[in-house]
Amino acid sequence: MDDTPDAPRHTTATLLWIRRWSPRLLSFRISRERGFRFVPGQFARLGLFKENGAPVWRAYSMTSATWDEHLEFYSIVVPDGAFTSRLEKLGVGDEIMIEGAANGFFTTNRFADGRDLWMLGTGTGLAPYLAILQDESTWLRFERLIVVHCARVTEDLAYQDEIAALRDHPLWAEHGHKLIYQPVATRETVPGALHARIPELVRDGSLEATVGLPFSLADSRFMICGSPDMVRDTHKALMDRGFRLSRLAAPAQIAVENAW
Ligand SMILES: Cc1cc2nc3c(=O)[nH]c(=O)nc-3n(C[C@H](O)[C@H](O)[C@H](O)COP(=O)(O)OP(=O)(O)OC[C@H]3O[C@@H](n4cnc5c(N)ncnc54)[C@H](O)[C@@H]3O)c2cc1C
Ligand SMILES: NC(=O)c1ccc[n+]([C@@H]2O[C@H](COP(=O)([O-])OP(=O)(O)OC[C@H]3O[C@@H](n4cnc5c(N)ncnc54)[C@H](OP(=O)(O)O)[C@@H]3O)[C@@H](O)[C@H]2O)c1
Known part of the structure; x- marks a missing residue:
């Protein structure tokens, strides 16, 4: 606030x-x-x-x-x-x-390296990823762009068509195959969508298993955006796996943004 x-x-x-x-x-x-x-x-x-x-x-x-x-x-x-x-x-x-000026450090230049960019968001925590996905350098720099959008019900999983259309954008169409969109609905069972909160999906390994991409210190970079509790719990679940908050002076694997 x-x-x-x-x-x-x-x-x-x-x-x-x-x-x-x-x-x-x-x-x-x-x-x-x-x-x-x-x-x-x-x-x-x-x-x-x-x-x-x-x-x-x-x-x-x-x-x-x-x-x-x-x-x-x-x-x-x-x-x-x-x-x-x-x-x-x-x-x-x-x-x-x-x-007059934009603010914030929730940007991909927080990471010095990395292969897979995991964008984990709940609710309107999807917002920054929509801009990040419309940046040519995102598509050139990473080999996999994984958007994990978690909402209570599928009605709240906005921007699905717009995200799918990004694959065909002329500026990076040859990299369109890099994008993976994984919906999560916590209060509805929907084919194709996972059905638990993101920290739990990280802890029990089902996010990696469903997407088909194991986490690793060398390759995985995580952006986390959502409610303060979701950010804290997801951050903790990843820290328990050995990942660390990335700082400009000490680049690592995680960047976080509280959505309020
Ligand atoms: C860095 C940053 C970026 C943000 N980006 C966005 C954004 O892109 N889109 C957006 O909708 N909000 C965003 N927010 C939140 C936004 O600033 C406001 O809090 C929100 O618009 C509600 O404003 P309000 O005055 O109506 O209610 P507030 O008095 O600000 O909030 C009342 C309560 O509503 C809940 N709440 C607030 N924001 C959200 C939310 N986004 N999703 C779910 N519950 C919420 C919280 O429980 C909060 O205590 C961002 C906040 C920060 C700090
Ligand atoms: N008027 C309405 O019809 C209506 C409907 C929905 C929401 N709301 C209100 O709108 C506000 C925002 O709702 P929202 O659904 O956009 O945001 P939200 O409550 O933050 O939920 C978005 C997603 O994040 C998950 N989540 C919540 N807390 C989490 C945590 N600590 N760790 C991991 N994941 C977490 C939720 O799972 P869970 O489903 O497990 O909580 C849900 O899938 C809330 O205050 C809510 O009361 C109103």
Whole structure:
């Protein structure tokens, strides 16, 4: 949460497009200033005004490509949430504030090496991976790109068609075979989807077995994004297997981002 009373430097963007996946999940696009740059995996701070005129700022991972003219985001709707209860009432043409610079270190340059990029996400924790998967260097650098998206029910597994279409993107079509998408639904049994929380799937080996790719210190690199509890438990499950948090000064295998 970020309730800073005001942002140091911000501009006002226009809401260009809204897609409602379900009553509690939506995507939206806003206009982008030419000077707004980001690295895939980073987030922006978006601001809306409350009825009393005070701004409320929240962090949002970009889901769009670095070259898109707009910025796209994937959002939960929290019924009484200070930001999202207002966001969900907006329409195309309305205004949203955005801080002048992108933030964050949840980027693939956290890893010095590696062969298999495991992108583990729950709920809207998928968001940063959508930008990372629209970055040509991701496709060139890794041999396997494994997206593991975990939600309560399949209705919440958004962006499946968009992820599948990335395989045929002209910039990296010859590498399209590298992408593996593994859905997980914890409160529904669905053919093709795993049916347990990610930390458990890591601990009991069923994620590796289902994807057909064993974890190894030399080859596997993990990005973890989701609720703070999910990030903590997944991180712990991987640490118990010998993997370590990657830092710029000491590159290793794991990068984490709490989705709130
Ligand atoms: C680095 C970073 C990146 C983020 N990226 C995104 C993003 O891409 N998409 C997005 O929807 N949110 C993202 N968030 C969360 C976002 O900043 C807000 O918390 C969220 O939009 C809800 O705002 P709110 O004011 O309505 O509710 P808040 O008062 O912020 O949150 C109320 C409660 O709702 C729950 N909650 C908050 N966010 C989520 C979520 N994303 N999924 C499930 N439950 C949640 C938590 O229990 C929280 O305590 C990110 C947060 C951080 C720190
Ligand atoms: N109004 C509605 O209809 C409705 C419906 C769903 C959710 N909500 C609310 O919306 C908010 C967000 O829900 P969400 O489903 O997007 O996010 P979420 O509760 O974080 O769940 C997303 C996925 O993460 C899993 N998960 C939760 N905690 C975990 C942990 N500690 N470790 C590993 N995995 C974990 C969940 O598994 P589990 O299924 O095992 O929890 C689920 O598969 C919640 O506050 C919820 O109450 C409302």
